[in-house]
Amino acid sequence: MIPFTYTINPARIVFGPGSLQQVATEVRNLGGTRALVLSTPFQKQDAEQLNATLGKLGAGVFSDAAMHTPVEVTERAMQVYQQTGADCVVALGGGSTIGLGKAIAYRNNALQVVVPTTYAGSEVTPILGQTENGVKTTVKDASVLPEVVIYDAELTLDLPVPMSVTSGLNAMAHAVEGLYAKDRNPITTILAYEGIRALKEALPIIVKAPQDVEARSQALYGSWLCGTVLGTVGMALHHKLCHTLGGSFDLPHAETHAIMLPHTAAYNQGAACDALAPIAELFGGDLGEGLHAFAESLGAPLSLKSLGLEESDLSAAADLAVKNPYWNPRPIERDALLALLQRAWNGDSPSA
């Protein structure tokens, strides 16, 4: 066994269809008396409904959460938090809304109850990404880790199938990188394998039957485990490339992860052969090819070209990705990265 050091992130998890009804109890148990409910504009109605069900515990709704947690939005939310006399937040939504709750907690230690409605996994990480004047910075701080997470699969029944697929593959990417992380430990390896297994089983069912509560529950379970891995160990080439493509070329978060995963897994599978063996087997032997075929079978986007990236940007993307690289099991070689990016841009399979 490899030596390891493991810091466990504390969180209370409430899991099950219908568990949205537990929000008031969980807020009270935390000692909260007025909860500001957060959402994106798209989920405003759901947030207002939740606020209404909270009665006196509901301080109101702030529904301007946006991708990449702009500091300007956080500052407006902080004003509403103060004006409404809130002493905690309830974040209802995906990574963008959860990011806003974390950004508030980072500034005033607000207690957070989070109700995730995608599979991004942010709710169980102490990581906050924020943008100011177009520059994205990331902080890792215990104060941003939500205290309570409520997983209610009924809230994900209407998550559109294309988003369900890309969000699920985004979650899998956390776990794939967790399997070969330098600071992995036996528990994160178990979580990563089980998270990938659960999502691999659930996503094909969701594509055929989006309203299948059991498959939706499996997918949320998988995303919890994958998110826990993300929050515990360091990420490598895959996350570096996705952050580069998202941050410098404005590509959408989940779709970029979904497209890049087969290629980054293929890049690392020789160097991390033993660590990846159990999931390579799950995907038919060759992990990169298996993940590519899986994504294709789900109807996921396969090419960076389809996201609007210009072919002429690939060289600059490779240059950026080799700067300040994250630790990676295989050395980061610019030419090999450029070839990888070209295949991902074309939508080719990783071994093309």
Ligand code: NAD
């Ligand atoms: P998102 O939160 O941006 O959601 C995308 C859109 O889908 C929004 O309009 C949202 O309201 C809508 N939506 C969410 N759930 C829905 C549902 N069930 N039904 C219908 N519509 C729904 O997308 P995301 O992929 O969850 O989050 C991406 C963001 O999260 C990025 O900014 C990323 O950097 C961040 N993130 C952070 C971490 C972390 O640990 N800090 C981890 C993963 C992702």
